[in-house]
Amino acid sequence: MGRSPCCEKAHTNKGAWTKEEDDRLIAYIRSHGEGCWRSLPKAAGLLRCGKSCRLRWINYLRPDLKRGNFTEEEDELIIKLHSLLGNKWSLIAGRLPGRTDNEIKNYWNTHIRRKLLNRGIDPATHRPLNEAGVHQDVSSTISFNGVKQEKDKMNNPNGFVETDEKKIPAVEERCPDLNLDLRISPPLYHQTQQHADPFKTGGKTLCLFCSLGVKNSKQCICSIDTAASSSGNNTNTAYDFLGLKTGFLDYRSLEMK
DNA sequence: AATATGCACAACCGCCAAGGA
DNA sequence: GTCCTTGGCGGTTGTGCATAT
Helix, strand or coil: CCCCCCCCHHHCCCCCCCHHHHHHHHHHHHHHCCCCCCCHHHHHCCCCCHHHHHHHHHHHHCCCCCCCCCCHHHHHHHHHHHHHHCCCHHHHHHCCCCCCHHHHHHHHHHHHHHHHHHCCEECCCCEECCCCCCCCCHHHCCCCCHHHHHHHHHHCCCCEEECCCCEEEHHHHCCCCCCCCCCCCCCCHHHHHHCCCCCEECCEECCHHHHCCCCCCCCCCHHHHHHHHHHCCCCCCCCCCCCCCCCCCCCCCCCCC
């Protein structure tokens, strides 16, 4: 079984794009706009997968892209956003006009990671390196891989995660050196109700996504929480970061321009 | 000068979710 | 409700260039 391929791979080019291919793609999108990526290659006379065209356009050919080095301000913003969102590169890119998720992802992996390490900060947790791995206080760390881990555990109730090479204990993912298992334990809901909150507008508490300006996010929990709290049905304590009932994560230090 | 190693980044792959039939 | 298609995302790989040995 398996998914059907997104395109006929036998007849598509791969690898670096040529100038001619770029020109064709640009010309086509200029005259027809961004439409169906699947049919675009054929219509544009390109021997490329639709996905490949989309990626090329979004990451390199779009006219509104800002090329060149990242500024110090952009660096700091990326770090802040990453500390809040984790590897949600598209969300981070959404806050940096002219930058793409791929660009930010690459930049993070090649520059910022090292920059943080030089500062003695664990890039995965944004905590001091000597602290990471020492305190396994799961109530105060943020989980980005918790969902997958839980899925793995369900698939492997004996507590082992299958890999290509061997079985490893599921708990091994909580490698203290990496400290990737970042969980957050949000404040009790009534606490957020009791305290004045700068993200409350008109008596309504904004969730993380709304406060970040993510419109119509499927993750938006503003209304859910309002309903839950009004009905007194606030039973969910298994919050995960982007699952995500974490509208009350401390993102207040984030300065958006 | 030749080779090894590291770095930067473009591109690909596989998975997932949304939406339509 | 189910299946299929499509777009989008994050992780990973491939490749060219720079630097070190």
